[in-house]
Amino acid sequence: MSMPFYVSPEQLMQDKAEYAKKGIARGKSIVALEFDRGIALVAENPSSLSKIGEIYDRIAFAGVGKFSEFDQLRKIGVRYCDVKGYSYSREDVRAKGLANAYSQAIGDVFTRELKPLEVEIVVAEVGDDQLAGQEQNAMYRVQFDGSISDHTGYCVIGGTVESLEAYLQSNYREGMPLGEALRLGRDALSSANGGTPIAAENLEVCTLDRDRGGRKFRRASADEINDILGTGE
Amino acid sequence: MLFRGRYSGSSFSELLDVDFPQLRAESSSGLSQGRGALEIPHGTTVLAMRYEGGVLMAGDRLATAGHMVASRDVEKVYMADAHSLVAIAGAAGPAMELARLLRIELEHYEKIEGEALELEGKANKLSQMVRANLPAAMQGMVVVPVFAGYDLRRHMGRLWKYDVTGGRYEEAEFETSGSGGIYAKESLKKAWRPGLSSGEAIRIALQALTDAADEDRATGGVDLARGIYPIVKLATASGVEDVPEATLRQVYRERIEIARTPAVAE
Numbered sequence A: 001m002s003m004p005f006y007v008s009p010e011q012l013m014q015d016k017a018e019y020a021k022k023g024i025a026r027g028k029s030i031v032a033l034e035f036d037r038g039i040a041l042v043a044e045n046p047s048s049l050s051k052i053g054e055i056y057d058r059i060a061f062a063g064v065g066k067f068s069e070f071d072q073l074r075k076i077g078v079r080y081c082d083v084k085g086y087s088y089s090r091e092d093v094r095a096k097g098l099a100n101a102y103s104q105a106i107g108d109v110f111t112r113e114l115k116p117l118e119v120e121i122v123v124a125e126v127g128d129d130q131l132a133g134q135e136q137n138a139m140y141r142v143q144f145d146g147s148i149s150d151h152t153g154y155c156v157i158g159g160t161v162e163s164l165e166a167y168l169q170s171n172y173r174e175g176m177p178l179g180e181a182l183r184l185g186r187d188a189l190s191s192a193n194g195g196t197p198i199a200a201e202n203l204e205v206c207t208l209d210r211d212r213g214g215r216k217f218r219r220a221s222a223d224e225i226n227d228i229l230g231t232g233e
Numbered sequence B: 001m002l003f004r005g006r007y008s009g010s011s012f013s014e015l016l017d018v019d020f021p022q023l024r025a026e027s028s029s030g031l032s033q034g035r036g037a038l039e040i041p042h043g044t045t046v047l048a049m050r051y052e053g054g055v056l057m058a059g060d061r062l063a064t065a066g067h068m069v070a071s072r073d074v075e076k077v078y079m080a081d082a083h084s085l086v087a088i089a090g091a092a093g094p095a096m097e098l099a100r101l102l103r104i105e106l107e108h109y110e111k112i113e114g115e116a117l118e119l120e121g122k123a124n125k126l127s128q129m130v131r132a133n134l135p136a137a138m139q140g141m142v143v144v145p146v147f148a149g150y151d152l153r154r155h156m157g158r159l160w161k162y163d164v165t166g167g168r169y170e171e172a173e174f175e176t177s178g179s180g181g182i183y184a185k186e187s188l189k190k191a192w193r194p195g196l197s198s199g200e201a202i203r204i205a206l207q208a209l210t211d212a213a214d215e216d217r218a219t220g221g222v223d224l225a226r227g228i229y230p231i232v233k234l235a236t237a238s239g240v241e242d243v244p245e246a247t248l249r250q251v252y253r254e255r256i257e258i259a260r261t262p263a264v265a266e
Helices: A009-025 A067-087 A095-112 A161-171 A178-192 A222-230 B012-019 B092-113 B119-132 B181-191 B198-215 B245-260
Strands: A030-035 A038-044 A052-056 A059-065 A119-125 A138-142 A148-151 A154-157 A203-209 A217-219 B046-051 B054-059 B063-065 B068-071 B077-081 B084-091 B143-151 B156-162 B168-171 B174-177 B231-236 B239-242
Touching (some): A009 A059, A030 A178, A038 A059, A038 A119, A038 A178, A052 B092, A059 A203, A067 A095, A067 A119, A067 B012, A095 A119, A095 A138, A095 A148, A119 A154, A178 A203, A178 A222, A203 A222, B012 B092, B046 B084, B046 B181, B054 B084, B054 B198, B077 B092, B077 B231, B084 B092, B084 B119, B092 B143, B156 B174, B174 B181, B181 B198, B198 B231, B198 B245
Parallel strands (some): B054 B156
Antiparallel strands (some): A030 A154, A052 A059, A119 A138, B046 B054, B046 B174, B054 B231, B063 B068, B156 B168, B231 B239
16 A cells, blocks of 8 residues: 655645746746826737737736746636626726636635646736726736735736836836836836847737727737837827 | 636637526527517618728617607617627617627637637628527517628728528628618619718718608607717728717708709709
């Protein structure tokens, strides 16, 4: 008869966490930044597989880590929100509810399954000036073990969170125009890379723009990124 | 709860069928088969036509239930997505539901897949949705949409009509649907020609709806007392736009002027 090895729960969780962190650290970080008219999500991503996606009218998603896992999470988020909006109203679909659902689900996988999800995600929601009580932006970060936190100003996910947060803390200011926010995002990501500025064609940039009607999400093309980076506004 | 879904494709209606059957309208059950047993609001005349810049779609505002007015200001022409429109005629409840579902369906696909369906793909999806409504249609809840949009690959407006079985027919010029559709079609037949400007297209669309309202009691004309005008929308290369009420008011006034001016003897 074989005796199963005894592993203490502490050890088990620690091992899983280490495993997940290692997977996440392999990828590049992503920053989400509030600017005067919305939220910009900036990622270094030379490939055509997107890390940032649209979830609902005012909600965007970004993920780092294992692509297949966070892309699956993105799709699940779209389904969750579309069903919710269909059965209630579009205004009932909020980032907080979605981020909580993500947190539960990711936490569940972390405790129950052998292999944790090697992902970290951000759920961002832009406020709507027309909806009383929903004017504020919201950003939530959910980690591999399901722990969730909310952020104002900026939110970073990925392997280099500490250094990026330190960079943003000393350089971020409220009410920046989009061009400035985008340059800050690029410079922050570049600083984690040793300082060489990341070329526009290697950036993936999406915005949630308060001023757009209906669906606020927009993916910027390489030309648009270049234009925005170059402008003072 | 987030991971419990079994469906993994990119269609919203299939997602509902597989994972949320309780949200699917029980379209056919509970309805009596007898004629007129249940007075369900019906929407009436809609039309679509190609013009130089894309397609125009218009519909009157009246919904009737038997001989009664159910609503004077319903919308029968909807934006399906940034470049397409759907107009519905038939039982108002299921028709509005179909339009809403189509809109979510197209947006859902675009978000899941990262790119929008081609115009033909959208038309085909609608065809499947109409077919799914067939059991209800057999019991009188007939829904027949007209779908139109701007084809960004071919740089032109295109439009399709449907039958209750989901049959899909592309039309090169114009199409009408609903109880007053036949009168609107007769009107368009005489006025439509290739390469219409948007202004002319709006004018003949309004004329066709007025003709339909003249002959068909279930179609609403321009309601001057309440200030209710038909809904007219355009789908062009730059997207979907509403024709503002002020424009419709102006076009309608001019039409009345012309109609009231006596012919001059030669």
